[in-house]
Amino acid sequence: MIQVQGISKSFAGQRVLRELSFEVPDARITALLGANGAGKTSCLRILCGLLRAEGGQVLVGGVDPALDPQGVRRQLGVVGDREGLYERLTVAEYLDIFARMQGLSGGALKSALASVCEELELQSLWKRRMGGFSQGERMKVSLARALVHQPKHLILDEPTRGLDVLAVRLLRRTLLRLRSAGTAILFSSHVMPEVAELSDRVLVMSQGRIVGRGSPDELIAETGCGNLEDSFVALAYGERTPVAGEVV
Structure with missing residues (x-):
């Protein structure tokens, strides 16, 4: 489980996160839903240890x-910027480096590399250098890097951006599959169909605050809207779209 209690963050005197508190349970997919500039990426970077929060506490599997x-990092996988790939390396070389950085060696290393290769259908890319890879191919490699050490927690920042079907x-x-295996998953997005289809829980974020939380159906019921997109607008911006047949 990931636990966040009362964290804030400012850049150049501008507050971008305001006393955020939420949980990401094991064996659940939680979506962090917000418009560009809502503070999603800053929040995720704090969870990964790349930024320090101002006050409050973050625990990832009980570790701050x-x-x-x-x-x-030993129990966390992160899929962030897909531009962080080393284009002169093959996929096999790249993943071998990151697996070793996570402490894998010998038979455990070979088994982990074989597992992500099969799971993410990387066979045709395995011996290729990564320069010129498509967005979809880069995503596969980034996801393999995040999963090679079989983490209990997974964080993804806008994972479907630029991907084909x-x-x-x-x-x-x-x-x-990871959810079924008990992984705690948190992904950020502003794509409503993706959030509605994938997530068990949704955290609606606006101007650095959590302004709504619950399952997609619970948010729709709470706002009295007809779909998740209208519910998001109501929670994030205070605007409500009437449902079909409603007299206003």
Whole structure:
């Protein structure tokens, strides 16, 4: 489980996160839903230990990333910027490096690499250098890097951005399998159909605050709207779209 209690963050005197508190349970997919600039990426970077929060506390599997970043990274997989790939390396070389950085060696290393290769259908890319890879191919490699050490927690920042249909289907299938295996999954998005289809729980974020939380159906019921998109607008901006047949 990931636990967040009362964290804030400012840049150049501008507050971007305002006393956020939420949980990401094990064996659930939680979506962090917000418009561009809502603070989603800053929040995720704090959870990963890349930024320090101003007050409050974050626990990833009971470990505080501000106090023990290496301890958090051992049990956390992160899919963020797909531009972080080393284009002169083959997929096999790249994943081997990251697996070793997570402490894998010998038979455990070979088994982990074989597992992500099969799970993410990387066979045709395995010996290729990564320069010139498509967005979908880059996503596969980024996801493999995040999963090679079999983490208990997975964080993804806008994972479907720029992907084609087949890549989105592979990502969706992988996340559902991980949920069934007990992984705590948190992904950020502003794409409503993606959130409605994948998530068990939704955290609606606006101007650095959590302004709504619950399952997609619970948010729709809470706002009295007809779909998740209208519910998001109502919660984030205070605007409500009448449902079909409603007299206003």
